[in-house]
Amino acid sequence: METNIICYLPLKNGVMFTEEAWGLVEQAKTIYPNTSKMTAIVVHSGIPVIELEQLPFDEVYHVHVPIEQWKVSDYHFQAFRRICAIIQHQKEIFLFSSHPLYHDVAVRASTRLGMPMITNALKVIEMENQPSSLLVKREIYQGKANEFVSFAPTKQQYLTFERSILYGRPQYGTPSIVQEIDIEKYEPSPIQFISESEIDWKELKLTEAKVVIGIGRGVQDKNEFDSIVKLAEIVNAPIGGSKVADELGLIPREKRIGASGTSIEADIYIAIGISGSSQHLEGIKAVKHVIAINNDPSAAIFQRCDIGIVGNYQQVVPRLVDALQAERQSETYVEHLHIG
């Protein structure tokens, strides 16, 4: 039986496909590769039709909502239900990103219809001996174990993917149907989007930041501390540090990272003048990428890092700042050229 794989494509600010959307497309293509039809649902706030006509799907259904409404999942849910009324099939699997905006839509839809749902998938494979069933790998107990779950055979299934695995390159195709669904009137939501703001690195909590800078005893002389601050500014990273940095008064107590401080989950951690004691490493267990700058090649932090540089931070950090700044400048220059 043909399965219709329906992707609810995630967007940036309602107007742009990102690596996350392409990542979802890549995931979708690995599920039942031979016996399926691919459908895209795009709830957007202004994507040109020409872009939708190039999506790598058999069918594309889209709804245009104003940006203030696009930020509220209630409106996504209403749009989703309208689209679903058109594309009913024999068997369907709906794929979403686990971004809270889409996660809420997926949970509500599956609940309303009483259909099964699996969230935060890390990997999806077809089951041995039962090629029509999927086995979904997900992380439980904060990564202390994995579980493999499967859907009972039902007409519809809902699956959200962990955002960290949704990363892909743009793909193109020629859908046979690209249809806009016009929704004249939405039920007003009691949830209203007010504003969006970037948090300045100075206010950013260690646990919320994408990049965190950690400093240790190695920077106690405070020469070139300015360049660390500049680095923080460029990559929008709050500055935390080791217990020693806290005791030396380089950072406030609440910015201590480690077993007796905060555990961080940043994508990138830049450790400067930190030896990498086991207590400190405890706090950066969940970090994806570690960059270490230390003048002692035997420092334990180098065992944990993805890239390390053996050298005096007073030389390394200013040069890194220069390199990043030069890069940023050329980027803006290129942007200007495009506009001009």
Added chain:
Amino acid sequence: MLNICILVKPIMDPASIKWDYQSQEFSYISNTFNSADTQALQWACDYKEKNGAKITIITAHDSEFTIEEKRLLKYNIDQWIVLKQPELKNNPGETAQIIAKELSGHSFDVILTGSVSEDKNSGMTPAMVAELLFIPALTNIHHIDVKEEGLWEVKRSEDRGTVQTYEVKLPILIGVTNTLGRKRYIPRYRRPPKIKKEIRILEKANEQLNVQVMKMTEPRPNIRYFDIPKDSLSAEERLLAIMGLSQDKKEQSGKKVASEVNDKTIHFISQKLQKWLQEG
């Protein structure tokens, strides 16, 4: 005065859990409550201290699961409803069903809970409960401002570094994150004179499971790779290389740790940093 309901999930403490490689299952030491749920509870108690409120907790758990009641009784709550059902933990979605059923008999102004539980990591219960009750839900909230009793301003940081502000009308279900407030280990609330506790023993759900756990496995081990030392090295050098202490420049080249600060290495780091920055 606000009538607040908090959903608190009793769980096996992830910090105490170890994977038993021999029996291929968990061994665990202690039970606790989902920490984002207790953040919500702490927020509600802080609010109650200042403005007055009625707080009801609902916990739902497996009949066999023992919970540490004392930990919750430290909070300034008025009512505690305990829902016990056999084999609840094996039945995803059932928790939301029994909670929604219980809630349909009450009228709360707001339901607060953690957005996701640390054990199962599914994040389904909050939005599911709301949907079953036909009330709106907003999850991943890290800041709440009560503008008026029936009108709140809440903040959600959905991509790290950006914050969205929403205005919400009550009644609503709000899922919060662990960063809602600073966790206090010894809540310093006035104990209410009497907490009304009700325990409901529910029958095992007889619905067929529509999502089944096939197996559980240990997490992927963290494998760190090192370059294999060349044969030309002496035994001592090889040992140093394996220990990651090699000072040999040739040995270091192409490795993840650069031993020289030059334009090339700085460029490499800055490029990697940019790439990783764009990944998220």
